[in-house]
Amino acid sequence: MTLNFDPRAKATTLYHGEFRPMFIGGKWVAAQSGDVMQALNPATGEVLATVPRGGAADIDAAVAAARAAFEGPWSKFSPYERQCVLLRIADLFEKHWEELSVSDTLDMGLPITRTLANRRRVIGMLRFYGGMATALHGEAIDNSIPGEIVTFTRREPVGVVGAIIPWNAPTAASIWKIAPALATGCTIVLKPSEDASLTPLLIAKLMQEAGVPDGVVNIVTGTGAEAGARLAEHPDVNKIVFTGSTLTGQAIARAGVANLKRVSLELGGKSPIIVCRDADIDKAVPVAAMAVFVHSGQICIAGSRLFVAREIHDEFVRRVAEFAGKLRIGHGIEAETEIGPLINARQAGKVESYIKSGSDEGARLVAGGSRLTGELYDGGNFIAPTVFGAVSDKMTIAREEIFGPVISAMPFDTLDEVVARANATSYGLAA
Incomplete structure (x- = not known):
């Protein structure tokens, strides 16, 4: 813009x-x-x-x-x-x-x-x-x-x-x-x-x-x-x-x-993004990533559960991780900034605890995962855009609303299966 x-x-x-x-x-x-x-x-x-x-x-x-x-x-x-x-x-x-x-x-x-x-x-x-x-x-x-x-x-x-x-x-x-x-x-x-x-x-x-x-x-x-x-x-x-x-x-x-x-x-949400094996990956990667990162994940309709067809799961997650790593993170008042801070230190700490739980429960961290520090970030509440692969439906990061820049990617095999998994949540809001 x-x-x-x-x-x-x-x-x-x-x-x-x-x-x-x-x-x-x-x-x-x-x-x-x-x-x-x-x-x-x-x-x-x-x-x-x-x-x-x-x-x-x-x-x-x-x-x-x-x-x-x-x-x-x-x-x-x-x-x-x-x-x-x-x-x-x-x-x-x-x-x-x-x-x-x-x-x-x-x-x-x-x-x-x-x-x-x-x-x-x-x-x-x-x-x-x-x-x-x-x-x-x-x-x-x-x-x-x-x-x-x-x-x-x-x-x-x-x-x-x-x-x-x-x-x-x-x-x-x-x-x-x-x-x-x-x-x-x-x-x-x-x-x-x-x-x-x-x-x-x-x-x-x-x-x-x-x-x-x-x-x-x-x-x-x-x-x-x-x-x-x-x-x-x-x-x-x-x-x-x-x-x-x-x-x-x-x-x-x-x-x-x-x-x-x-x-x-x-109220809260844990919305799914579903990427089928015949998807246009070039188009789907930025859509899937920004469905969460656009608001630093602080939006109730964030597509934080990323279901990807097993045949393309690893490649797609790698591409999303690359996309996340290129996002410009900084003060929102700067016109070139794409990702801003979390609202406060309490929320940043909450997101960090979810990231830790993802790693502790066996998810594979492929991007981000840390609080940002340094001259630009000191004093603020910045979390690097984070992508987890190999997430299971039972993991905390797949079940609970994080309200932060965290994607949980999960493979699926059939449409009937993924629809059932997408609907297996206590949250409502968006699909």
Whole structure:
């Protein structure tokens, strides 16, 4: 991708270690406790900014603001007026896309070429849901009971939505939650990941500029254990939506069931890539490799299980390993970077433990396998793109979501066999 601006120059204008308040009821506020968290650049370890460490009291305030907005001005907006708001937001995203992309890169490490490339998808979502605001209708239903009876349905907003998003796609994940809520006339309290809170706060500014009424969109920064848990259990939240780990999703489901709120979960994945013996290897190698490495493996649909026909398995794995070794790893803000850092030292350590388990359980390490060090990488959380061959289905690296740049390659003999093996997982999501 050719860039028509200097991302490094843009980055210097965004964050300078300052305090960035959260957004509740149309106001920019600190946590009621006064506690703060540091927002770190995962490529360098530098402090980009500090944000409030919101807790239960802040969630309560945000839910109250969302309820007041739902029962107040927002419920009086017609579908057409909601559509206009969403389209104004889309226009502002067009105008500020470079800023949002650079913020995402600084906040969570994804290379700038990747964050910029999300433009069509994210802005397209805003425009799509803008269109849906006027396209949601009830229906008349034929009644089998004799008599002058008319049966019909009417779509009404659920109410206050609580949304908890992960750190691996701050802009996209925010819009996936906010846009449908606004289109349907709901209000929302969004809790971003404590590891990537800065871009959602920029998004709140654009919502305000677009004319979203106070309290319709609220952003509470904080930890999952404090702010997230309170949002999931809050009795005045009508629906909770969550994207993240399966373990956390189970806890959120239990909290939601306690007061019968609606729950939507997008959880972990262990997606398969299947390469048959007649595949075009030149085309298949980069596709299979980047299905994992594109986001340093930090994406729930990563194709981390690579099934390859036995006749071509060794050659294909060798080619994938060569491809992995040529990838440019570095700071996401550099235009030439192809693979960025992991989000934090804790995640890097987790990935290292999976790599060790792969070797300990007998998998053959053919590429990567180590943490990167040296002047470019010191201070950051970089793991070399890693490829294992001779993996069995019973190995930990083949069964569990790693959320890192690790491919587990496994041979197969027949299509029926590989389909059964691909489906033999507790995870859902992508195939």
